[in-house]
Amino acid sequence: MNKTELISSIKKNKSFLCIGLDPDVEKIPKHLLDEPDPIFEFNTAIIDATHTYCVAYKPNFAFYEMYGSEGIKSLEKTIRYIKINYPDKFIIADAKRGDIGNTSEKYAKSVFEKLECDAITLSPYMGKDSITPFLKYPEKWAIILAITSNEGSSDFQMIECKNGKPLFITVIEKSLKWGTDNNMMFVVGATHQKDLISEIRKLIPNHFLLIPGIGAQGGQLEEIAQTAISKDIGIIVNVSRDIIYAGSDVNFAVAAQIQAQAYQKNMEKILKDYELI
Ligand code: OMP
Secondary structure, three states: OOHHHHHHHHHHHOOOEEEEEOOOOOOOOHHHHHOOOHHHHHHHHHHHHHHHHOOEEEEEOHHHHOOHHHHHHHHHHHHHHHHHHOOOOEEEEEEEEOOOHHHHHHHHHHHHHHOOOOEEEEOHHHOHHHHHHHHHOOOOEEEEEEEOOOOOHHHHOOOEOOOOOEHHHHHHHHHOOOOOOOOEEEEEOOOOOHHHHHHHHHHOOOOEEEEOOEOOOOEOHHHHHHHHOEOOEOEEEEEOHHHHOOOOOOOHHHHHHHHHHHHHHHHHHHHHHOOOO
16 A cells, blocks of 8 residues: 555545554453454454454554464464455554564565565664665555654663764664655654654654554553644554453454544544644
8 A cells, every 4th residue: 555545545534543453362352262263253353343443453463473373374364354355454564573684575575475464563773674675565664663652662762872862863864765755654652752753753744653552551642643643644543452452241342343433533533623634
């Protein structure tokens, strides 16, 4: 999916919501555990109930890889299910890859050719050759970790470089040279101060930001959207636990639907307030 199509999808759905498909067998409703593939059953129920309210789904690979080959099968089936039933949804492989060029090429093949995802999250710390293999695919996206939502983000990402700027700013400035705002996005956690988000927006006015950290991690949608929204909308906000575990009994999908709709309504208001729809 290219940038124009992504923006059109956001406008059509009146939503910049990405739902994180992070299924945990410890947390999914107990009645699903009798199914042959509980994760797939859980995901498809969530997807069917929420697709009207979001533009993207983001399976985080850890939640599948932890179950070995069975988990990988559930991941493949989930991605296929979205592609067949809701082909206009943007699919982000949250795999946080990045390795020497030769290895990154294989990661890119796996995620873009085999799984046919639209985008992948990447750790930039191995540098240019670890990222460029992902930028060779037309209409696919590399989503680079800039400033993450977790507590440990200050350990390295905030370190002051010789140029006096924090490392995450240097990461953004440097990686800007590798791709364009048509094939590169940046992860910016919603848990950070407004000033920091505004600084990033000034530096990259045209790039899309993937914003996790709303809901379970405490970030506030309105606050982050006001600071990060751009003339092209420019934000995809991810919510995982706060939607997928909104309910825990047989009515879990309805509970997720209600929660996703509430997020979508708030996003619609924000888009209208900024005259973007
Ligand atoms: P919830 O906290 O349940 O909404 O989940 C957040 C999701 O976004 C998880 O899949 C995280 O791995 C992911 N994430 C972050 O929480 N923080 C980041 O800085 C980056 C990501 C990510 O790349 O998506």
